Amino acid sequence: MSITYMSKLYAPTLRDDPADAEIASHKLLLRAGMMRKTAAGVYTYLPLGKRVLAKIEEIVRDEMDATGAQEVFMPALQPAELWHESGRWDDYGPELMRFNDRHDHGFCLGPTHEELITALVRSELRSYKQLPTTLYQIQSKYRDEIRPRFGLLRSREFIMKDAYSFNESQESLQKTYDEMSVAYGNICDRCGLDYRPVEADSGQIGGKVTTEFMALADAGEAELVTCPDCSYAANTEAGACICHPTQYEVTELTEIETPGVGSIASLAEFLGIPETSTVKAMVGKDEEGCVWALFIPGDHELNEIKAERLIPGFELLTDEELEEIGLPKGSIGPVGLPEKVKVAADENLKAITAWVVGANKDGFHYAGATPGRDFTVDAWADLSVVKPGDDCPHCGATMTGCRGIEVSQVFQLGEKYSRTMGATYLDADGKEQYFIMGCYGVGVSRTLAAIVEQHNDEKGIIWPMTVAPAHVCVIPLSVGDDYVAPEAQRLADVLTAAGLEVVVDDRKDRPGVKFNDADLIGWPVQIVVGKRGLDEGNFEVKVRATGEKKNVATGELYERIAAFAQGTRAPEDFIAQVIE
DSSP, X not given: OOOEEGGGOXXXXXXXXXXXXXXXXXXXXXXXXXXXXXXXXXXXXXXXXXHHHHHHHHHHHHHHHHTTOEEOOOOSEEEHHHXXXXXXXXXXXXXXXXXXXXXXXXEEEOSOOHXXXXXXXXXXXXXXXXXXXXXXXXXXXXXXXXXXXXXXXXXXXXXXXXEEEEESSHHHHHHHHHHHHHHHHHHHHHTTOOEEEEEOOOTTTOOSEEEEEEEEOTTOSEEEEEOSSSSOEEETTTSOOOOOOOOOSOOSOEEEEOTTOOSHHHHHHHHTOOGGGOEEEEEEEOTTOOEEEEEEETTSOBOHHHHHHHSTTXXXXXXXXXXXXXXXXXXXXXXXXXXXXXXXXXXGGGGOSSEEEEOSSTXXXXXXXXXXXXXXXXXXXXXXXXXXXXXXXXXXXXOEEEEEEEEEEEEEEETHHHHHTTOXXXXXXXXXXXXXXXXXXXXXXXXXXXXXXXXXXTTEEOOOTTTOSOSEEEEESSSSOSSHHHHHHHHHHHHHHTTOOEEEOOOSSXXXXXXXXXXXXXXXXXXXXXXHHHXXXXXXXXXXXXXXXXXXXHHHHHHHHXXXXXXXXXXXXXXXXXXX
């Protein structure tokens, strides 16, 4: 383990926040000389940033290897025919980076590798005796984001660990899935993240069972609900919605003139009732063109993912399409709908017997519209986006809200890819069976950003010891002399021999510049070596996470380091065992 000298380190720090950086991780990773922007959503990692990435990757590999997963490395360039086999070439959307080579063969830059890994094993794993098998890689992935932003959180090129398991039964898959979930929790813990496993939607990957691991952060793109009384947590896109609509006093069907009222908020204000006593309408069509009117509690939003599960191919109608079928936007209700329009309702509305809804003509609403008497509901389902204040589906407690950064996700794919791509093995009876698959992703570069989002202050980054670009920064206040510089070098040598990664700030800069950069970069332990301190027989030691500074006698510090070197030598224990 060698010592790094700041005078030779390529780590250009910035005094001010870059103009296009919006969140803490984006600002600080640029200012601390960890990365530089190459293009919108594309970044170059400089030496310090690459060190942190390597630490995260080391943790990921350690946890993956512990599950028995084996590392491979697949090409980022993927032939289009594999994506046509799976059916995702058209389904994935414009985020898939597609192009043709000089021979007019179609390719894409992989955002994920389900197709490639399935094609790899379908001619190699032939017997149940070879199962389960889990393969993983760490590699750059690509996504043509329409609006790259927030630095590494929404980029067009990102680093990801993706793993794929091949199992012979659902029970075997569940075991692998559970093992991976434990490993993912360990990764978050070792990276110093405050996180929650949450119920999620599988999105473009597919499968019916999935869990996201969310690092809690105000800058997170995902809205979450969590239960204060049990372990339940969910992405609002996927969580079950249990809410309490309130009954309006009018129970007979009554038409009310409501001039200028076209929103739930204005309707509630006009009638002097809470939004919970109103019912919201959304209209769309299914994959066969059949029109559906969906009704949900007025204080909630339609969850289009849930709607699509109930109504395959569901897509909201445009204002023009609403006009064509004679439905006035802002005053739609279930009573007197055009012929052949089907009705679906959120099951939470079963709690009230009469609804306040639109009357299907401008400037009018109904109170007291009653299912079964005034109209028919063709399907009941959970259709609403869950939000803070709703009930926990596990224990019934009132849930709270927060935001999160998705750093990893585990999926049970089932036969989604093996069936479409003809990937089979021979079971114990010699019969062909489709693989039961799972996939497991860790956003390595997103984890880097999430760590910074959670570990920073007004001065800069505060790296956990486990992922810091170096553990200790020795800061000599004099350079090139025969008193301070030799002692700083001696200290660095002793720390390095004890198993620590050490940086010496030997630049010929003012002490204030060195101190500011040390905090900006986020070295966990900073030890100042100065003439006055040495004359008084001590070093000044600072712990970045707490900001605490203390003078430690030079002899005593060397003794503590020696004792540490004889013990666990785990860098994360250094502060507790030596400094405190």
